[in-house]
Amino acid sequence: MPQTVRVGTRASVLALTQTGHVADALTALGAGDHELVRVRTDGDRLTGSLATLGGTGVFVTALRDALLDGRCDVAVHSFKDLPTTPAPGLVVAAVPVRQDPRDALCAREGWTLATLPEGASVGTGSPRRAAQLLAARPDLRVVDIRGNVDTRLRRIEDDLDAVVLAAAGLARLDRLDAVTEALPPDVMTPAPAQGALAVEVRAEDAVAGTPLAAALAALDHRPTHLAVLAERALLNRLEAGCAAPVGAHARLGDDGVLTLSAVVLRTDGTASLHRSDALTLDGSATDDAARTALAAAGLGTRLAETLLADGAADLADLAAGGRA
Known part of the structure; x- marks a missing residue:
């Protein structure tokens, strides 16, 4: 019999709700029974703005520690809370279908x-x-x-x-x-990865051959995953922290075109820079997950370079917040 999958979550009502949906889906996809492991993060314990607390990572570190020390097998995050720098030993093994990003x-x-x-x-x-x-x-x-x-x-x-x-x-x-x-996104461009969930596991647990790995692969929604990769690559290249007013929204169309739009603003809203770019994923690339992921991330990096060349750093102190 498969072991019970321990799914780590923050204890807020929203976190418990979205983690419950993921845990139920993993069980339905054959991962086995599950139990929720509540983990208290600095973001739950401390008060003040995200900028003063050190950025979105305050919601993530404790969950990642629980994964690494074996207290849970899976952690569910709001993807926009994840730092863009990967955590050694951990991988985002699934990104479920995205909710409305607006x-x-x-x-x-x-x-x-x-x-x-x-x-x-x-x-x-x-x-x-x-x-x-x-x-x-x-x-x-x-x-x-x-x-x-x-x-x-x-x-x-x-x-x-x-x-x-x-x-x-x-x-x-x-x-x-x-x-x-x-x-609408042309009035209020969402945060990169807004509306998406990240299902993170230890790297060895994402390797094919186990019920959990198979369930994670089935849960992953490729169009969402690719869109979020592009958005977060842009954020990473801009070195934009949580205090930087940066929005990004990507969408993979039925025609295989991945379109990415982004905005960088002054914090007082008196000036803004909107840019967009697109990439056509051909059939051979779409069949190769690793190549397609690199292409999506490359689109985000390319658009970030365009924004920087057009003066984005003059609007926002992009490196001040660290990598979000």
């Missing part, structure tokens, strides 16, 4: 971004969202907030006119009723 406005009175009253207060903990809000509506008062989804939504009832959250998280929590507008 940001969502949740506002009083059913307001949209265009109809928010002049000077309205909008909460977000993301410099990327803040900069794009101000680029679209310079009159808004953007308020830095933290907390789980319910905590942030309650701020609308208490002291804010609106908050901006990831549509994917709201969907996973069945809270799409709170959304008054799904913000």
Whole structure:
């Protein structure tokens, strides 16, 4: 009989929900029974903005330590939380089908971004969202907030006119009723890998031949995986930390064309640089997973070089935040 697969997760409601979906899928795909292992991270324990806490890695390190020391066999992350530098001994073995990558406005009175009253207060903990809000509506008062989804939504009832959250998280929590507008990517370009999950394991456990490895391979959604690789390669080349207002969104079409769009902004939204690029994956490359992955990452690196050549570093201090 296969051993019980221990699946590591943060203890937030959202993390438990999305990890539960992955764990159930692995079991359904033949990995065996599972149990959830709750791991408390620095991001859960400390207060303050992500920038002051040291970036998105505060949500990841404890889970990776649990994998490496054998307390769990699988860790499920929000992919946008993962540092772009791989962890020695670990691999992202599966990226499930991506949820809606867009940001969502949740506002009083059913307001949209265009109809928010002049000077309205909008909460977000993301410099990327803040900069794009101000680029679209310079009159808004953007308020830095933290907390789980319910905590942030309650701020609308208490002291804010609106908050901006990831549509994917709201969907996973069945809270799409709170959304008054799904913000289109040309207005609010998502964070790289937003809406995607990363299923990370020890490198030896991803090798074919075990029920877990087979289940991970079946769970992996190649179009999502390639899109996220391109987005994160761009982030890596820009050396953009969590405090840098950088957005990226890639999509693999049915025609085999991988399209990547990105934006770099001043933190106050007064200037921005939008660029896009595309790559056609031919049939032979699509059949070779390693070559296709390199090609997708190459697209992200190439677009980052274009942004840098066109002055992206003059808009944002890209290296200041370290590699996100």
